[in-house]
Amino acid sequence: MRDVAVVGFEQSPCVRREQNRNEVEVLVPVLRALREQTGVAGADCDFICSGSSDYLAGQSFAFVSGLDAVGAWPPVSESHVEMDGAWALYEAWVKIQMGQAETALVYGFGKPSMGDLPMTMALQLDPYCVMPLWPDAISMAGLQARHCLDAGVLTEREMAAAAARDRRHAMQNSNAQLRWDRSVDEILAEPYLANPLRKSDCAPISDGASAILLAAGDRAREICERPAWIRGIEHICEPIDLGVRDLGRSRSTQIAAEKAGVGSGKIDVAELSAPFTHQEILVERALGLSLDSSSQTVVNPSGGALAGNPLMAVGLSRIGECASRIFSGEADRGVAHATSGPCLQQNLICVLEGE
Amino acid sequence: MCPEPEAALTAPHSLEYTYKRSLGPILSQFFTALRDRRMLAVRRSDGSVLMPPKEYDPDTGASLDGMIEISSEGVVRSWSWVSKPRRQQPLDHAFAYALIQLDGADTTFLHVVDAVEEGSMSTGMRVAARWKAETTGSMTDFVFVPVSSK
Structure with a gap:
């Protein structure tokens, strides 16, 4: 295996609605900042890979225009995944492993504000048996949350505690969208948005973009003083039907974490991309992170997806948030998580380490 | 030649998925049975x-x-309440999405329960399919309604 590291990370602020900028206009300042941070221009990278969704833009091949933010002339080697940018990073990592690139630019972007996001998410479901019923994303998550509550897997108080912790952490993150300090009791006093979920249990709808620069070996050391080396990266998918899965645990996260070697050392920081509080708890448990305060792992210092949720960039941002704490020396080893599909169907785990 | 304004050609444009799909050997039996108000597993x-x-x-x-x-x-087996249904959703009044395990099945599937109010929903409650007057062989041919306990 080649040593590959995250050597730069930038993101746009997470906002409810980018009223006056299109996706390219959101991306351009992010990529410019990444160039200033690393000294490497996107178009000079050996490989470029992006993650976005044409369903958000409402237009086929909408992702192609995203490349305008990089500049496609002279011709560049480029690819795209209709997935979160974290999966674009996985593809770029494979490309570097294959020896076909030394540097790679990865970016993710999305403007879910242009549609009705919970309904747009219904389009990812089984087109014959489920999608015709148009279950919105919040109802889908609610089915999983109630299963967890009924089965005694977790409590509403634990969910509220996750909601409070992430938004409190986000007060230190100027790019986060939901930044507040409320007690667990205050959250539990909220009415249900969609029983059993309260508004605070749900991630916000955010427009935004983020970008990461990857580099191999000595090239990484040239670009970054303290690169965040990718020690393990794995993604695992479960069946799409809720009825054939154990909704009270995240089996795919657990398998990915084992394969990525999460448990082979201490974890200083964990950045999780779960868009609902009960899902965050399931992911924490699948990673073997303890919820109690004596744990040495800081979970979601950025606020995680529950504080800022730019769809198609949110998972990539978790890797970036984790890496930036390794750049600064604040953490030596961290784990980042990204998710895709309904109710944690597919999960990606990335273990990062400083030298 | 300059056409008269009323001679301008127009065509409707609707964004849709116009392909015909084959459901394969299993799902085609399943949906055909739904049309006959029968559940196949x-x-x-x-x-x-x-x-x-x-x-x-x-x-x-x-x-x-x-x-x-x-x-x-x-x-x-689980449910979530929709208090304000969206335009595309199957009912125009509040209802529940639910994971339903039919008698004789070992797995649940997602469907709709037409319950009067949130308070009448509970995990473990019994429901029965209520079929539409006209069935077409689709998941929207039926919704579930609570079965009153005996």
Whole structure:
């Protein structure tokens, strides 16, 4: 295996609605900042890979225009995944492993504000048996949350505690969208948005973009003083039907974490991309992170997806948030998580380490 | 030649998926049975019953083909409440999405419960399919309604 590291990370602020900028206009300042941070221009990278969704833009091949933010002339080697940018990073990592690139630019972007996001998410479901019923994303998550509550897997108080912790952490993150300090009791006093979920249990709808620069070996050391080396990266998918899965645990996260070697050392920081509080708890448990305060792992210092949720960039941002704490020396080893599909169907785990 | 304004050509433009799809050997039986107000499931190699049926076992990938008819009554295993339905959703008044396990099936599937109010929903409640007057062979041919306890 080649040593590959995250050597730069930038993101746009997470906002409810980018009223006056299109996706390219959101991306351009992010990529410019990444160039200033690393000294490497996107178009000079050996490989470029992006993650976005044409369903958000409402237009086929909408992702192609995203490349305008990089500049496609002279011709560049480029690819795209209709997935979160974290999966674009996985593809770029494979490309570097294959020896076909030394540097790679990865970016993710999305403007879910242009549609009705919970309904747009219904389009990812089984087109014959489920999608015709148009279950919105919040109802889908609610089915999983109630299963967890009924089965005694977790409590509403634990969910509220996750909601409070992430938004409190986000007060230190100027790019986060939901930044507040409320007690667990205050959250539990909220009415249900969609029983059993309260508004605070749900991630916000955010427009935004983020970008990461990857580099191999000595090239990484040239670009970054303290690169965040990718020690393990794995993604695992479960069946799409809720009825054939154990909704009270995240089996795919657990398998990915084992394969990525999460448990082979201490974890200083964990950045999780779960868009609902009960899902965050399931992911924490699948990673073997303890919820109690004596744990040495800081979970979601950025606020995680529950504080800022730019769809198609949110998972990539978790890797970036984790890496930036390794750049600064604040953490030596961290784990980042990204998710895709309904109710944690597919999960990606990335273990990062400083030298 | 300059056409008169009323001679301008127009055409409707609707964004849609216009392809005809083949449902395959299992789902085509399933949807045809729905049209006849019958529920078909499939038996897996371990003897458990998968509803809705699949052509391939979601765990092992093994090909499945033992279709059996099961009841259109069952139990709510989880539910979430929709207080303000959106335009596309199956009912125009508040309802529940639920994971329903039909009698005779070992798995649940997502469907709709037309309950009067949130308070009448509970995990473990019994529901039965209420069929539309005209069925077309689709998941929207029916919704579930609570079965009053005996």
